[in-house]
Amino acid sequence: MTPTIAYDRTVSNFIDQLSATGHVTHRAYRKTSVTLHHNAARLSHQGVLNVWRTRPASAHFDVDAAGAVAQYVKVNEYAWAVGNTAGNQSTISIEMANATLAPGWTVTDATWKSAARLAGWHFAKVIGERPSRSNLFYHHHWSSTSCAGPYMDQIYGKVLAAAQEAYDRFKGAPPVPSADTEPFPGASFFHAGQKSPIIAAMHRRLVAEGCNRYQSNADADIWGPGDVQSYAAWQQKLGFEGDDANGIPGQSSWDKLQVPNV
Known part of the structure; x- marks a missing residue:
C-alpha cells in the first residue's frame, strides 16, 4: 500500500483506491503553494472517493466535517483539481466538507482549522516557505469558480493566520504575532x-x-x-x-x- 504523509495526526489512506480510477497523473512536480477547495456537499472521505470514481477529478487531501484527514494523491504528484495545468503541477489541493449547501456553502470550524493546520504542515515540510497571500489559495485563484465558497472568502484572514501558526509550530519557531496583535511593553x-x-x-x-x-x-x-x-x-x-x-x-x-x- 502506498503510504500517506508522515503527519502527526491520523491520515486515512485512499491513495491506491483513487489511483485505480485513472484520475491521477503519476508525475512528480515541485510544489510551491497550497489550494483549499470545498466539496460542494457534506461528504465523508468515502463519499469523496465515490464521486471521483465516476467523475474525472482528484485532490491530494480531504478534511471531513469533524476535521479528520484523508489522503488520495501523493503530495508531489499532479492532481486533477484546479482546472489549470500550471496550478495542478505546482499546488497541493485540500478539499473540505461543507456544513451547509448553497448559497452559503459554510464549513465547520473543525474542518477549516484542520485544513489550515494541514496546509501549515505542508508549507513547513514540503514547500519550505511560510504561508502568505501569495501561496495559500482558494480554487477560484486558478479558474472561474466560486470554490471554496463565499463563507471561506469571508474568513480567509483567519485561515491564513491558522496556517501560519501551524507552520511556525512545525518549524519549531516562536509564533509570529499577527498584524492585529497589540505588542506588549518591551x-x-x-x-x-x-x-x-x-x-x-x-x-x-x-x-x-x-x-x-x-x-x-x-x-x-x-x-x-x-x-x-x-x-x-x-x-x-x-x-x-x-x-x-x-x-x-x-x-x-x-x-x-x-x-x-x-
Missing part, C-alpha cells in the same frame, strides 16, 4: 537570546503558582521555543482558552500580569 526583547524582563516576570509567576506545565528553567529569562509552551501554560492559568492561549505575549496578557494575585 516587545523589542521578543528575540531568542535577548533578555526580557517580561518573560522573566512570567517565569516567576509560573513558579510561584506551581504551574505544572511549566517546562523551562525557573531562573531563565531567555525567549526561546520552549518558552512559547511556558507562556501558553501561563495564559491558561490566567483563564485564556483555545486560540487565545497561543504563547504570544500580547497586551491583554501583559495587563493581567500587572494585577496582583491573579
